[in-house]
Amino acid sequence: MTETARFQSFDDPSHREGAARIAALRAAMAQRGVTGFVVPRADEHQSEYVPPHAERLAWLTGFTGSAGTAIVLADRAALVVDGRYTLQAAEQVDTGVITPVPLAETSAEAWIEQNLPAGGVLAYDPWLHTPDGLARIERAAAAAGGCAEPTSLNLVDLVWIDRPPAPRGPVVPYPAAFAGEDAQAKLARVREALAKGRHDALVVSDPHNLAWLFNLRGSDVPHTPLPLGYALIRREGRPLLFLDAAKVTPEAAAAVEALAERSGPEDLPGALDALGAAKARVRLDAATGAVALRRRIEAAGGRVDVGPDPITAMKAVKNAAEIAGSRSAHARDGAAVTRFLAWLGREAPQGGVSEIAAVARLEAFRAEANDLREVAFPTISGSGPNGAIVHYRVTRGTDRTVRPGELFLIDSGAQYLDGTTDITRTVAVGPPTDEMRDRFTRVLRGHIAIATALFPRGTTGAQLDSFARRPLWEAGLDFDHGTGHGVGAFLSVHEGPQRIAKTGTAALQPGMIVSNEPGYYRAGAFGIRIENLVLVEAREVAGAERPTLGFETLTLAPIDRALVVPGMLTDPEAAWLDAYHARVRETLSRLVDDATRAWLAEATRPIRG
Structure with a gap:
């Protein structure tokens, strides 16, 4: 296969220069009389996907994961990563100069406490x-x-000589038909929240919140349509919006200037000083607000209250237009994924499909869908043992052929103008082993448990998380990532505050979208994950004494029947799978070609039929 993907790079992360780059950083540390330096995987907005000029951790260490922290001391260095990236970190960094440290064993703070010398300056x-x-x-x-x-x-x-420039992606208005609420109404809601919290102003440091609030989209970072910038929302007076003028299109400028005063990023410090001088009580977002922002306001005499940005919770609850857009996007995306699965079913058993070729083919199918803007994240395309690396990113150096007798895991998503998608499917190439089918069926049962859950209002994701794990726990098995994350509306594929995880403390509310993605991973052998996006909705339950919620499954694509052990499913579980497949078949048949339609009919037959 010679296909290349439209949206995704497969360049190998280089750790060959790791030793030289660490040495250069240590020299800079010595010149300034400090003992160590902390390098988080972060930009000024704590974004998951950061622009190239903010990829400091990747440049320094070779590690390309979306989360991690390096601590470099004069005589040692560590890279602390969570369970998603333990294997990846060990493969990407030069372990002769950087020690990968699993977060489950030692946090970055614990490593600092154990290794920073007495009297050291970090x-x-x-x-x-x-x-x-x-x-x-x-x-x-x-x-x-x-x-x-x-x-x-x-x-x-200071030592990154060829550092890329800051991005200047165009900022454009987001159509009202998709946004579903004008920016003026959103601003009124934010001001009400400020008044309720007795705050004089809000620093909007999260670009997702800025984009949602002003109904703007941009292209400053990969995979998420963000304009990088800041805003100050004052309880009284017009908001202040800080964006690089060079990237604001005339249409966006006209839309913004009807709502707010617009300045360049260089004017932000002065505006913070003015808030401080007015003795304002300012809310700063705990998740994305930089220490530098707090210190600037406080140095000028202001009071900073660190806590949740109220926009985050507003953004998480989708309105009718956003929900309709998500349903439409998922139907088109499901058709593209189903065309891919049909193609994979024909080609993979012949041994001619590589991980990169699979990504390229899936992206090609998606490119034919209306309103596609980007992939929502680098596609995880893992065959055999690579599928056991939870956030595996295929490169030309790691690419391998999908082989008969193995499992193939593909986790992908897309950014459409009307919605954001995220789907994982695990496929057997040739006859699967009994172990593969057992593990897959347990993961499927956990997936169904979430999909069919009924729960009272006020329930958090942490309370639901064990539903997905019980079938695995019964066999002494588990997985090391959360069961689900929030998803935006043509925004981030990973959105808070909602999530289904042991740490999911936010109550689920109607209109929130979350993923449902339990998994199982046997290192060196195979990985399994089944992921659909679900919408929280109100449910009528006869005789219920409390308001009850449930989930509507948005994602539409077949689940590999060859990996299911029908006898392990209860009757209600089998009925759910058959009903889901019937809905997939009915919705997608009109959106695919004849050959795919025939494949789809077979792929969605009743599981016990």
Whole structure:
């Protein structure tokens, strides 16, 4: 296969320069008299996907995951990553100079406490840490007998000679037909929240919230249509919006100027000083607000209240237009994924499909769908043992052929103008083993348990998480990631505050979209994950004494019947699978070609038929 993907790069992450780059950073540390430097995987907005000029952790270490923290001392360095990236980190970094550390064993703060020498000065960039995150680092440094100090310039930037420039992707208005609520009405809701919290102003540091609030979209970061910038929403007076003028289109400028005063990013510090001088009480987002913002306001005399940005909760509850758009996007996306699965079923058993070729083919099918803008994240295309790497990213160096007798896992998503999708399917190439079928069926039963759950209003994702794990727990098995994350409306594929996970503390509300994706991974052998997106909705339950919620499944694509052990399913579970497949068949048959339609009919037959 010689296909290349339209949206995704397969360049190999290089750790060959890791030793030289760590050495250069240590030289910069020595020049400034500091003992260590913290390098989080973050930009000034704590974004999941960051622009190339903010990929400091990847440049320094070779690690390309979406979360991690490096701590570089004069004589040692560590890269702390969570369970998604344990295998990936070990493969990507030069372990001769950087030690990968699983978060489950040691946090970044614990590593600092154990390794920072007494009297040591640990430097950090105040734009890349939130107040809560920095407080943990400061406590760890103090416990080690040292201290943490800010730098005026990021030390990685000083040694990153060929650092890319900041992005200037065009900022455009988001059509009202898809947004479903005009920006003026959204601003009124935010001001009500400020009044309720007795805040004089809100610093909007999360670009997702900025985009949602002003009905704007951009292209400053990969995979998410974000315009990078800030806003100040005052309880009284017009909002202030800080965007690089060079990237604001005339249409966006006209839309914004009817609502807010617009300035460049260079004017933000002065606006923060003015808030401080007015003794304003300012809400700063705990999740994305940088320490630098807090310190600027407080230095000028203001009071900063660190807590949730109220826009985050508003954005999470989708309105009727956003829900309709998501349903429409999922139907088109389901057709593209089904065409891909039919193609894979024909080609993979012949041994001619590589992981990269699979990504390219899926992206080609998606490109034929209306209103596709980008892939929502780098596609996880893992065959055999690569499928066991939870956030595996195929490169030209790791690419392998999908082989008969193996499982193939593909986790992908798309950004359409009317919605964001995220779907994972695991497919058997040739006859699967009994173990594969057992594990798959347990994962499927957990998936069905979430899909069919009924729960009272006020239930959190943490309370539902074990539903997905019970079939695995019964066999002494588990998985190390959350069961589900929130999803935006033509915004981030990973959106809070809602999530189904052990740490999911936000109550689920009607209109929220979350993923349902239990899995199982046997290192060195195979990975299994089944993911659909679901919409929280109100449910009528006869005799119910409390308001009850449930889920509507939005994602539409077949689940591999060859991997299901029918006898392991209860009658209600089998009925759910058959009903889901009937809906998939009915919805998608009119959207696919004749050959795919025939394949779809076979792929969605009743499981016990």
